[in-house]
Amino acid sequence: VRTDLQRGDDGNLRVVLDWGTTSLRAFLVDASGAILDRVETADGIRTVAGRGFAGIVARVLAPWREDHGSLSILAAGMIGSRNGWVEVPYVDTPAGASDLAAAVRTKSLQGGGTITFFPGLIDRSARPFPDVMRGEETQLVGLGLDQDATVVLPGTHSKWARIEDGRITRFCTFATGEVFATMTDHSFLAHVAKRPAKLDWRAFARGLDVVRAQDGSAGLLSRIFTVRTGWLAGAIDPSEMVDYLSGIVVGCEFAEAAAQGWHDGGVVTIVGGDDIAQVYRTVAEKFGLSVSLGPENAALIGCLRIAAELPRD
Amino acid sequence: VRTDLQRGDDGNLRVVLDWGTTSLRAFLVDASGAILDRVETADGIRTVAGRGFAGIVARVLAPWREDHGSLSILAAGMIGSRNGWVEVPYVDTPAGASDLAAAVRTKSLQGGGTITFFPGLIDRSARPFPDVMRGEETQLVGLGLDQDATVVLPGTHSKWARIEDGRITRFCTFATGEVFATMTDHSFLAHVAKRPAKLDWRAFARGLDVVRAQDGSAGLLSRIFTVRTGWLAGAIDPSEMVDYLSGIVVGCEFAEAAAQGWHDGGVVTIVGGDDIAQVYRTVAEKFGLSVSLGPENAALIGCLRIAAELPRD
Numbered sequence: 001v002r003t004d005l006q007r008g009d010d011g012n013l014r015v016v017l018d019w020g021t022t023s024l025r026a027f028l029v030d031a032s033g034a035i036l037d038r039v040e041t042a043d044g045i046r047t048v049a050g051r052g053f054a055g056i057v058a059r060v061l062a063p064w065r066e067d068h069g070s071l072s073i074l075a076a077g078m079i080g081s082r083n084g085w086v087e088v089p090y091v092d093t094p095a096g097a098s099d100l101a102a103a104v105r106t107k108s109l110q111g112g113g114t115i116t117f118f119p120g121l122i123d124r125s126a127r128p129f130p131d132v133m134r135g136e137e138t139q140l141v142g143l144g145l146d147q148d149a150t151v152v153l154p155g156t157h158s159k160w161a162r163i164e165d166g167r168i169t170r171f172c173t174f175a176t177g178e179v180f181a182t183m184t185d186h187s188f189l190a191h192v193a194k195r196p197a198k199l200d201w202r203a204f205a206r207g208l209d210v211v212r213a214q215d216g217s218a219g220l221l222s223r224i225f226t227v228r229t230g231w232l233a234g235a236i237d238p239s240e241m242v243d244y245l246s247g248i249v250v251g252c253e254f255a256e257a258a259a260q261g262w263h264d265g266g267v268v269t270i271v272g273g274d275d276i277a278q279v280y281r282t283v284a285e286k287f288g289l290s291v292s293l294g295p296e297n298a299a300l301i302g303c304l305r306i307a308a309e310l311p312r313d
Numbered sequence: 314v315r316t317d318l319q320r321g322d323d324g325n326l327r328v329v330l331d332w333g334t335t336s337l338r339a340f341l342v343d344a345s346g347a348i349l350d351r352v353e354t355a356d357g358i359r360t361v362a363g364r365g366f367a368g369i370v371a372r373v374l375a376p377w378r379e380d381h382g383s384l385s386i387l388a389a390g391m392i393g394s395r396n397g398w399v400e401v402p403y404v405d406t407p408a409g410a411s412d413l414a415a416a417v418r419t420k421s422l423q424g425g426g427t428i429t430f431f432p433g434l435i436d437r438s439a440r441p442f443p444d445v446m447r448g449e450e451t452q453l454v455g456l457g458l459d460q461d462a463t464v465v466l467p468g469t470h471s472k473w474a475r476i477e478d479g480r481i482t483r484f485c486t487f488a489t490g491e492v493f494a495t496m497t498d499h500s501f502l503a504h505v506a507k508r509p510a511k512l513d514w515r516a517f518a519r520g521l522d523v524v525r526a527q528d529g530s531a532g533l534l535s536r537i538f539t540v541r542t543g544w545l546a547g548a549i550d551p552s553e554m555v556d557y558l559s560g561i562v563v564g565c566e567f568a569e570a571a572a573q574g575w576h577d578g579g580v581v582t583i584v585g586g587d588d589i590a591q592v593y594r595t596v597a598e599k600f601g602l603s604v605s606l607g608p609e610n611a612a613l614i615g616c617l618r619i620a621a622e623l624p625r626d
Contacts, residue, residue: 046504082545128523129542129549157538173542174534178500179492186499187491191359210441219569220533221487221562225470229442229486232395236442249534256532 015061015071016303017115019079020135021046021156024056025299028064028071033304035297037064045084053085054109070113074303077135080105080117090122090132094167097141097302101309118306123170131173133159135299139271140168142302143294150262151269151294152284154276156181158253160262174256179220180249184242188228193241199279203240207247208286211255220252250279254287263289271298328374328384329616330428332392333448334359334469337369341377341384346617348610350377358397366398367422383426387616390448393418393430403435403445407480410454410615414622431619436483444486446472448612452584453481455615456607463575464582464607465597467589469494471566473575487569492533493562497555501541506554512592516553520560521599524568533565563592567600576602584611 012031017024022044028037043056057073064071080088088105103119120134136153143151145166153159156178161171183189196203210223227245230236236244257263263284270280271294281291295301325344330337335357341350356369370386377384393401401418416432433447449466456464458479466472469491474484496502509516523536540558543549549557570576576597583593584607594604608614 126542128526129539129546131538131542132545158534172535173538174532175500175537176534179496179534179537182495182499183492186495187488213441219487219565219572221471221489221492221566221569222485222573224488224492225444225486226442229439229444232445233442252532253534256534259532260535 013068013071014307015064015073016300017057017073017075017079018077018135018138018299018303019075019084020044020077024060026060027300028068029300029304033301035300045078045081053079057109057115058111070109070111072113073109073115074118074307075115076118076138076299076303080119081134084117086117088117088119090120090134091137093121093123093125093171094164094169095121095137096145096167097306098309099167100137100141100306101311104306104310116307116310118303121168121171123172125170126172131171133161133171133173136161136171137168138302138306139294139298140302141305142298142300143269143271149269149292150266151271152280154250154270154272154280160257172257172260172262174253176249176253180246183224183249184245187224189241189245192231192238194239195242196239199246199275200240200243201282203236203243204247204279204282205286206236206240207244207249208251208283209247211248211251212286220249223248223252246279250283251286254283258287263287265289267292269294271295326377326381326384327620328377328386329613330370330386330388330392331390331448331451331612331616332388332397333357333390337373339373340613341381342613342617346614348613358391358394366392370422370428371424383422383424385426386422386428387431387620388428389431389451389612389616389619393432394447397430399430401430401432403433403447404450406434406436406438406484407477407482408434408450409458409480410619411622412480413450413454413619414624417619417623429620429623431616434481434484436485438483439485444484446474446484446486449474449484450481451615451619452607452611453615454618455611455613456582456584462582462605463579464584465593467563467583467585467593473570485570485573485575487566489562489566493559496537496562497558500537502554502558505544505551507552508555509552512559512588513553513556514595516549516556517560517592517595518599519549519553520557520562521564521596522560524561524564525599533562536561536565559592563596564599567596571600576600578602580605582607584608 016027024043025040079085086105091103104116106114106116121137122130122132124130136159145163149163151161158174158176159171162169265288267290269292270277284291329340337356338353392398399418404416417429419427419429434450435443435445437443449472458476462476464474471487471489475482578601580603582605583590597604
């Protein structure tokens with residue numbers, strides 16, 4: 001692809017960074033938003049020692065800069081957080097792409113070029129404390145805010161968000177992925193469970209059914225213990241424990257979301273990587289919801305849409 | 314105390330072992346059940362390599378045996394589990410002291426004396442799998458089964474149990490302590506939280522209030538994330554995070570127990586060590602329950618009561 005490029009096009013090339021806690025994804029895109037090249041590294045903000053973010057950028061972008069000179073960079077995700085490179089204050093809900101664009105922070109880089117950090121979003125109507133997101137708002141903009149929707153963004157900290165009248169109006173976070181991973185790696189399971197090479201859908205569905213069978217009384221604390229009682233009863237094999245637990249935890253997310261009024265038999269849109277989106281689709285359908293899937297590259301699309309709203313300098 | 318003993322009393326002395334996953338508590342008791350000596354070690358069944366249980370007993374009891382000869386030993390707790398020394402099958406609910414006594418397994422020790430392992434309890438009415446306890450049934454017998462009661466036994470795997478007509482009729486396990494410890498040590502909290510030297514009651518109460526304010530919709534997955542949003546909002550100090558989380562998790566245990574019909578404004582009896590019992594008492598009272606506290610040495614009393622029902626040989 002890169003061989004098609006004319007030297008004269010370089011001014012329209014940009015780099016988009018999706019820079020989170022555990023990984024860095026970088027995209028080289030042209031003016032139309034087409035991806036010319038991409039790279040992914042494990043340089044998440046948690047692992048970058050001494051905050052050597054500029055060094056990471058220099059290293060990761062070196063091949064592109066060699067071909068195309070200093071490139072302007074857009075950066076979304078936790079890189080703009082308190083523990084990141086430049087803290088960009090949160091924008092209040094309700095907010096759309098132009099509200100996010102109005103709050104960016106831009107920094108000049110040694111050796112030329114600039115890096116523009118996107119803000120996160122804060123929902124001050126959440127109780128007991130304002131809820132926050134950083135990165136998911138870009139995915140929501142990438143999905144598109146033109147249609148009202150209830151959107152689920154699965155992850156370590158899963159988000160449920162409402163899009164109304166062209167803006168993100170409110171959202172709620174569930175620590176689903178974190179509880180799942182932490183319990184898998186460090187609880188009683190860790191001594192017994194065998195990790196399957198790929199998702200065991202049957203085991204997952206059994207965990208999910210435990211939650212669905214009990215609706216309102218479905219509590220995570222007692223359900224988690226059924227991983228152990230199922231094993232002791234010979235009903236759950238060590239190779240099934242992890243996916244059975246996953247079914248319970250994701251099922252509890254949907255049960256909690258229902259109890260909080262996030263869904264009630266309507267349509268939800270799921271935005272995320274292919275694997276996790278399929279898992280959440282299955283759960284949503286089991287809960288009687290109709291599912292629409294967002295684009296997998298929603299973060300990138302969202303970055304470009306927010307960038308299009310940036311004031312020209 | 315030991316100087317009061319006459320050599321001729323030795324035949325009436327016994328050792329009671331409360332041998333769990335992470336610790337071993339041994340008591341030397343006389344015929345009346347009075348404690349003559351006690352010792353606690355970190356030789357929990359998880360840490361005893363190569364299942365060298367006999368060696369542990371020989372080492373821990375050596376001083377007592379030197380004074381009193383080979384002693385008969387009663388052993389309760391996880392030592393009688395699949396991962397313990399001798400697996401003693403579970404007794405079905407409903408069960409009382411005599412049902413437990415009828416199911417013990419006795420083993421002769423090299424060098425003389427015997428060790429008697431108590432069974433655990435299984436509630437086959439629990440869904441989706443039979444629930445199990447091993448050790449707590451002894452505490453329940455120690456509390457006394459003569460009065461109907463709803464009993465809470467806080468711990469890594471907290472138990473709620475019903476005593477009816479002189480027997481333990483059913484129970485349910487909540488993985489409260491395990492979720493709390495695992496999240497404290499390995500989640501996003503671990504990077505930020507400062508561990509307080511002692512329980513910060515105010516922080517604990519704030520976590521508890523978050524659960525109580527939301528009753529039926531109180532879900533653990535979204536509440537856990539408020540530890541982070543509270544910190545980001547400057548409302549929760551790093552030194553308050555652990556106890557705030559504790560309030561949330563224990564509060565969720567009571568909310569789940571209520572949803573499952575375990576309590577509804579009546580009386581609960583709490584059986585456990587002094588510190589944790591006080592924490593649970595506070596929570597129970599916040600949930601409008603009247604609290605009765607069981608004896609702190611319920612496990613020991615229970616062992617002796619079960620032993621009193623053993624067939625004479």
